[in-house]
Amino acid sequence: MKKHKVALVLLSVLLMIALVAGCGGKTGTSGGGENKGGASGDTIKIGFMGALTGNEASYGIETLKGMKMAAGDLNKEGGVLGKKIEIVESDHGSKQTEAAAVVQKMISKDRVVAIVGDPTTGKTKLAAPICQQNKVVLLSAGAVGPGVVELGDYIFRDTLLDAVAAPAVTDYLVNKLGWKKVAIVTSANNDYSVGLTKIFEEALAKHNAQIVDRESIQDGDQDFSAQVTRIKQARPDGIIFTGYYTEGGLFMKEVRKQGLDLKMAGGDGLLSPVLWKLGGDAVEGSMVYTGFAADPANAAPQTREFIEKYQAANENKLPDMFSAQGYDAVMLLARAMKEANSTDPSKFKDALAKTRDYPGVSGTLTFLPNREPVKSPVYLLEVKNQQFSIKAALPTEAPKA
């Protein structure tokens, strides 16, 4: 019995130590006071917020590459308002707990006038109140989820939103591919999927397409046999799948297993090579839309120039959505500062909000009165021989608020 007691005491002590150690992360300095703009002297500081390590690193690394390219291009032409642009790097290591601390540090210590980031919706929402309070512009080059720009008049993003993209894609599916009857598959425990399904349902109703079957799955499911058998009964022309690539690939596998010759279309949740790693031949012809696709042959002149520059600097690799949007973010900020003739965030944020038809490398961008971006075109990709190839570039319309 004694032995047990000693063991218990030891265990509790160990637990306490672990807890204390676990909480001993960096705590951010509580920022306060007004930031009068870090444009004193001869540089304008723009912060990068994102992950360079951890599981979101690929987004952050690409965004930062794009930002540095933009800063280089601007500085070659003499900078902005006679000052050089300087990119302040940070890395929250994909950790929710570090994100706020990193933002605080860039605002209070580095005195940035604007922050580009975070590539993810969740961490952008964490950073937004801090930036709003300190009167620093936050421009996310990746967040697509709802409830971001609503957080304040200093908060922007330059991504193609599903609310803009999905209606344009629906138009193409219904009127070009003749999908009059559609089965729609939603992942019930995935916010992104549930939101996207709503957008698609509205768009389908507008184009008089019929939803003949609604199926729901869960992220992490492996067995879709019952759902596919139901789809078989409904006889749709195509499947709209709003979830992620893992389930998308497996779902199509089951569709082929049951001898159905249907194609799937979905959002950029499906945009990953894992789609054909799991789906194999079953995902051939599946369609995925995305805000940016490197297509030198059909790109606008500014985009083509960007792709060439990026390839020259990156061993011929093609840029992705994040590098293009990171580039555009810095360019948009610089343009707003020139328009406002000031590096004070409280002045140039109004100029930024007035951006109309800006020819960015990731598409043409306009900010709506509520600061939500509308971008055109949306790229529809198709899986061909285990590769994404561009099927169409579709013009978008501003959603009617």
Add this chain to the structure above:
Amino acid sequence: MLLQQIINGLTLGATYALIALGYTMVYGIIQLINFAHGDIYMIGAFIGVAAVALFHQNFFLTLATAMLACMVLGVTIERVAYRPLRRAPRLNLLITTIGVSIFLETFMTVLKGPQPTGFPPVLKNVTLRVGTLEFSSIQLVILLVSVALMVGLQFIVKYTKIGKAMRAASEDYDTASLMGININRVISFTFAIGSALAAAGGVLVGIYFNSVSPYMGVTAGLKAFVAAVLGGIGNIPGAMLGGLLLGLAEVFGVAAGFSTYKDAIAFTLLIIILLVRPTGLLGRPIQRKV
């Protein structure tokens, strides 16, 4: 369409039954819920992938390889982690099984990464048509292999010496050892058989759904556990029945349009059945010794 959904349900149910058998056998002998059992099924699936990808084995060899490897793994886990605690309080042993489960999951995550991997092609999928009914040849293989394994298990338990020892041990553990039955050997054998069946389930599921991941054993293990309790924990035919019922209930829940509640169906069914029959469908009523 009804027939097709029945086949879908039976296929899913057969895989649950294969895993459920291991839970039930181990519980029947040492009254322990082995929470690492679902992860042995996962390891079996990964060994199956390796057998095809690295050694290009055919389907039956792959199945045999995974079953043998997991036999060794199951027996080793019992030897190293459970046997020293056999006389310790029951709760310590239960927590140890959870520890082993986490260890196996993390080990595979470190080795292979958390993303699901596909199963290399080993069985040709042909769509079979009988009248208006269409089902895949893989479904048929799963059903046949599962039935064969379960029949084999029944044979072992009923007609072999070690099977007799297992039944004796589950009847009364202490008396059996007094009668000269080597309890350690019986327990090792039980773990070996249970793990082999789980590995077979893992390989079949990996081929059927074309997806293998370090955490695939969590949900599958939980559902198989429910299946075992449903049929009456400790009862071998009960585990088979429970597995098949669960698979059918899940598929018909989806077919009826309740796909959002797919995972809840299993547990709802469990609660209903336990309210009516507290010892499960085929479980024996608990006798009060006066």
